[in-house]
Amino acid sequence: MAAGVKKPSTERLDFALITSDRPAVSAAVTTRNLVFAAPVEITRSRIAGGLCQAILMNSGNANACTGDKGLQDALDLTSRVAQGLAIDSELVVAMSTGVIGNPLPVDRMVPRIPELIAGLDSVSFMDVAAAIMTTDTVPKTVRVHGKVADGPFTILGTAKGAGMIAPNMATLLAVLLSDIRVEHSFLRECLSEAVAGSFNAITIDGDTSTNDTVVVMTGGSVGALELSGNSGDRAAFSALLNEACENLARRIVLDGEGATKLVRIHVCGAPDTGAASKVARAVAESPLVKTAFHGEDPNWGRIVCAAGYSGVLFDPKRINLSIGQVPILKDGVLVHGDWESAAHNVMKSGEFSVILDLKCGRGEASLLTTDLSEEYVTINADYRS
Numbered sequence: 001m002a003a004g005v006k007k008p009s010t011e012r013l014d015f016a017l018i019t020s021d022r023p024a025v026s027a028a029v030t031t032r033n034l035v036f037a038a039p040v041e042i043t044r045s046r047i048a049g050g051l052c053q054a055i056l057m058n059s060g061n062a063n064a065c066t067g068d069k070g071l072q073d074a075l076d077l078t079s080r081v082a083q084g085l086a087i088d089s090e091l092v093v094a095m096s097t098g099v100i101g102n103p104l105p106v107d108r109m110v111p112r113i114p115e116l117i118a119g120l121d122s123v124s125f126m127d128v129a130a131a132i133m134t135t136d137t138v139p140k141t142v143r144v145h146g147k148v149a150d151g152p153f154t155i156l157g158t159a160k161g162a163g164m165i166a167p168n169m170a171t172l173l174a175v176l177l178s179d180i181r182v183e184h185s186f187l188r189e190c191l192s193e194a195v196a197g198s199f200n201a202i203t204i205d206g207d208t209s210t211n212d213t214v215v216v217m218t219g220g221s222v223g224a225l226e227l228s229g230n231s232g233d234r235a236a237f238s239a240l241l242n243e244a245c246e247n248l249a250r251r252i253v254l255d256g257e258g259a260t261k262l263v264r265i266h267v268c269g270a271p272d273t274g275a276a277s278k279v280a281r282a283v284a285e286s287p288l289v290k291t292a293f294h295g296e297d298p299n300w301g302r303i304v305c306a307a308g309y310s311g312v313l314f315d316p317k318r319i320n321l322s323i324g325q326v327p328i329l330k331d332g333v334l335v336h337g338d339w340e341s342a343a344h345n346v347m348k349s350g351e352f353s354v355i356l357d358l359k360c361g362r363g364e365a366s367l368l369t370t371d372l373s374e375e376y377v378t379i380n381a382d383y384r385s
Helices: 039-045 067-084 104-120 125-131 184-196 231-254 273-285 288-295 300-308 340-347 374-381
Strands: 015-030 051-058 092-096 140-148 152-161 173-178 213-218 262-270 320-323 325-328 351-357 364-371
Touching: 015 039, 015 104, 015 125, 015 173, 015 273, 039 051, 039 067, 039 092, 039 213, 051 067, 051 125, 051 173, 051 213, 067 104, 092 213, 125 140, 125 152, 125 262, 140 231, 152 231, 173 231, 184 213, 184 231, 184 320, 231 262, 231 364, 262 273, 273 288, 273 300, 273 351, 273 364, 288 300, 288 364, 300 320, 300 325, 300 351, 320 340
Parallel strands: 051 092, 173 213, 262 351
Antiparallel strands: 015 051, 015 213, 140 152, 152 173, 262 364, 320 325, 320 351
């Protein structure tokens, strides 16, 4: 529903509630930023027990850097949800996104909680996805289906994010729901793996937010399947969670603030996986590289330069570089022929890859990123207004 979280007069959806029929086995991953929001503190504490039954979400206000009052406001809101649902308040977690530093308008939010509860089952999941949007241009949802020995199961997910996106989480909120109940320790392992290959493998601008949270809830419906200890069943669930997270992460990058290009940076031949990730991130977050992407300019010098300052040791005289299928450097030397126009044509498409082979090991990693456009500056210059 619209609660006027950012501005009193708005009719934009900005307040949402997800509940399950019974306490769901749950896990979460949150921001690594040392400055984290009140809802992150609450979610970390409460979901550590492995159960969650309700998620209260809002956009328009991050409730970050709001001191003791911000924490108390979040506690009061979740307590009112618990009272209305007649459940333990420790089973209610919070997610907020929006402007940092402003107190929550609890006077506008509290009266809407009974309406949120009364409206459960009356709106679509797409409405929930819309309610957590900030600078996103489209709601982001995914529904994937899998099968275990006892029958089929589904994972339904939504995420928000378009700016302040970087590895080690990003300005994103994501909720994933499944109708199969998963043992807590295994669920945590699966979520950690899924986040590593999805939300932690994207970057738009290199900024890690104060509010990043991914929550997965499983088996919250009465009569839900129980995931068995069978290795095949466990692999099926893990693979489907990975697929759902990767799908949402890709949608976030495609909707990057002002983005016109989706670029996959693939680094191979690094000393190890961590080194490959480090180089990929340096390239993906370089403003000069990203503006070249926007201009469809195969300025390979910027790419090599970013790799060089990444902190990873390699021999520049051995590296190979290509854009799409177009070779540009071989053994550190510019190739012959009309590589520039061929690479430019590749970059004219909305999606392409940059492949950098350091030839000094077996480590490799990929990162999804975007270009950097004038629109990105416009959006972020006016964000608070």
